[in-house]
Amino acid sequence: MLVSRRSSAALLLAIVSLTACKAKPAPTPVPVAPPVAVAPKFNKDSADAAEAKKLAAAAAAKAAADAAANAAAIAKAKATLGQIVYFDYDKDEIRDDQKATIEAKLPILEANPTMRIRVAGHTDNRGSDEYNLTLGQKRAAAVKRYLAARGIADARVETVSFGEERPAAQGENDDAWGKNRRAEFEILSGGDTMKAPK
Amino acid sequence: MTPSAPYPKRRRHSARAICAAGAGIRAAVFLAGSLLCSTQLTAQNDSTSGVRIGLTYTPGTRPGVFVAPVAGAWSDSVRAILGRDLDNGDRVTAILAQGGEPLSGALNYAAYAKLGANAVVQASVTPSGSLHVALHDVVAKNVSNVGDFPLPAQPLSAEWRLAVHGVADEVERWVTGTRGIAQSRVVFAREQGGGLWIVDSDGANARPMGVPTGLSPAWHPSGRYIAFCDMTNEGTKIALRDVVTGRTQRVSSRPGSNISPAFSPDGSTLAFSAGEDGMDIFAVNPFNGEPAHRVTISRGVQDALPSFSPDGRRIAFTSNRLGHPEVYIVDADGTNVELLTSTGFGDQLYRSNPDWSPDGRRVAFQSQINGVFQVMTINVRDHSVQALTSEGRNEDPSWAPDGRHIVFTSTRSGPKQLWVLDTETYRTRQLTRLGLARQGAWSPRLDNAK
Structure with missing residues (x-):
């Protein structure tokens, strides 16, 4: 909306400069130019102006709608990219039911060939806390390997591990453990100029 | 309980006969020329002549x-510090009477013998601030050891306490022939981003080190x-902190993870685990800027948590x-890999966190028993x-410099805390009371530390 208002204002300014004397709100009666006489002379311009204004407003509205749609698409893409992948206990293999979560990230990474991401592996707290750092690392690496097999260059994917140090859920039960055995995704670069996939 | 074996710890000469006659724990000072009885003369004859000062002691x-x-x-x-340190050392029985006045004049040795004392520690803080200590031998009825120990200017400060711990360690050496480990500290990591903390060997002065990201x-x-x-x-990198200056430098930031550092006994090599898809043990000299070299070839599996043998070779x-x-x-050069924890664990499939004992004979580790x-x-x-624990979840063992005590993490009292265990008597004590304490690493003796 802001955009359309701004462009209308610009157009009006242009008209005003063309019809400088008329535009001046002069209360002094001296050159009360007969509007009737002038009107036909400016008629076409005025019509054109109105038309231009209409077109501009429409274009602006469309642009705004497009921008909003694009912003929504990018937000959706970011959410898809950030979607967490979960793992089985003491395993780093990508579960079948988690593959779709990774697959959904592919069009986004393909639409943004310069984008770099970080995959962080996490574990539950049942193993050795220090050795769990290696398990988290293997999980992140498994995701990277999956992406590489689908054509995403290694250089675009950084892997790290937080082991059991940054749990998503607290508690000593299957539900909490299941939520903590995971890989998380973060955009390292290219997020500002991100394009939504077609 | 036969107070039989001779000075100082191992049986070196046939002195079994000498004190066998005496009931209860009997201390004998082997001072050439000042012997207790004729049977002891035999023992003395077996040993080298000259000065051998110490009380009889046997594990x-x-x-x-x-x-x-x-x-x-x-x-x-x-x-209080001396008494607690001697008690924590698990080599002597510390006897502290409530209250009382400092000793003066001649000691009534017989009275101390009745209390079960083989030795009496008589200490005084001199006007110049140093600690003067005399060790009385109750059986020989004389002073067997004397020492003067300078103390830092600020009483009760961390450094002052460390110095008093050092006095306790020396008294323990006078009595048993083996220096104590009270003058040491344990560094540990607190959970939930608590960072690195350090605590004195007696559990006092737990304090953060200013490394909130440390593990x-x-x-x-x-x-x-x-x-x-x-x-x-x-992610994770390996870093090195100078305890004196507080300066921290980066040692390794390889792609993927960089975890679990351990120094070689000579201090020239730092081993750690690093890698992206699979992790290897690497070794680096952190002081000369040379690149790290790979020790193990994991081929995609996870090799981590290194601990050197005391000779540095393995x-x-x-x-x-x-x-x-x-x-x-x-082997430290990457050859001759062998499985250490091979048998006797049934279907329990998780053993980790090795820490090689200072005497080289044993490796402490953690093993899952029924998932714990x-x-x-x-x-x-x-x-x-040798299983050392059974109550709660117990892990992260780290040997004390005496090769006898171990600090470890336990949930036996609730949230994770550090505990100390004597592997000879199984006596345990709680070291920290902060909560969320884990990954304790016992320092070397800090005789020369600032």
């Missing part, structure tokens, strides 16, 4: 040491540096190369296993 019998009220400033603190701390053998795993949003580590975590040993970790040791030669 299993603990000489009683009476810590007398201390004279001078801060006397109560000195006495897995490891001491340099000099006590001057602490290597650790530095975890930030960018490294114990955790690997899942057979599908689940076990403890292995490899317990601390054990395994003999490096015959692979015999």
